[in-house]
Amino acid sequence: MKQGTLLQIVVANSGPTMAQNVQVIIDPPLQPExxxxxxxEAAQxxxxxxxxxxxPGRRIEWSAGRGFDVLGDDSPHVHKITVTADGPHGPITPLVFEVNLSDWREGRDAPDGSLHLVRTSITDLTKELKRAGERAARASQPPMVLEPRTVDGTTHSDGIVILQPANERSDS
Structure with a gap:
């Protein structure tokens, strides 16, 4: 449920291939809320x-009702669930299992993480956006052009200094 009150019926394909003719029977049927x-009733x-x-990777979810209503009394809520489907090579072996919805009663229902982690992520994102803005501002400025120049026999160009020995200097 993850911080919500709705109990969900979820059917998912966690395999690597397409599932076809997926059929799920819940016995006894879940009671309406x-x-x-x-x-x-529509979902079932x-x-x-x-x-x-x-x-593959697809999931379909239906609301079964509010968890505290569905799981409200102390009686067992045992349901036999049978799943059949066709895979790429024909019918898969039916999957049959029992679920006691009462097992979830009084279970912890909280999402992973905390508001501290959200705050930290927002702070990190803000810093990265500021850096990106600074980079964009620098990129939009015209490039600086350095003109080569000669001072006392030393040629300066683009931050590179070329030293010439005194006896090889040309006095032109």
Whole structure:
């Protein structure tokens, strides 16, 4: 749930190939919650009918209701979940498992990180933006052109000093 109150039904393809005809049966079906009438039934109906295709890395989420309502009483909430699908070489072995939603009751529901980490990231980003602005300002200035010049037999050009021995100097 990660700092929220909504319990989610999530179907995802974590494999490297396309999954087709993905079907998920939840038995007994999840009970509807008063704040989301029809949402749980619609999600379970869609999952039972099957999802035509699910690309690698793709996930689909449905709201199952507010966690404190779904998990409200102390009774077990055991559901058998059966997942079937077709992979690139035909049907995959069905995945069957039980989930007791009550196991999540009183679980910690907080996202990873802290406001301190957010503040630090914003500070770092601000510093980098200032540096980028300074670089952009320098880049927009016209280039400085150094003219070569000779002073007392020494030629100066672009910060390079060429020294000539006194006996090789030309006095032109």
């Amino acid at each position: 008063a704040q989301f009438p029809g949402a749980v 109906r869609r999952l039972a009918e099957g999802i035509r295709s699910l690309a």
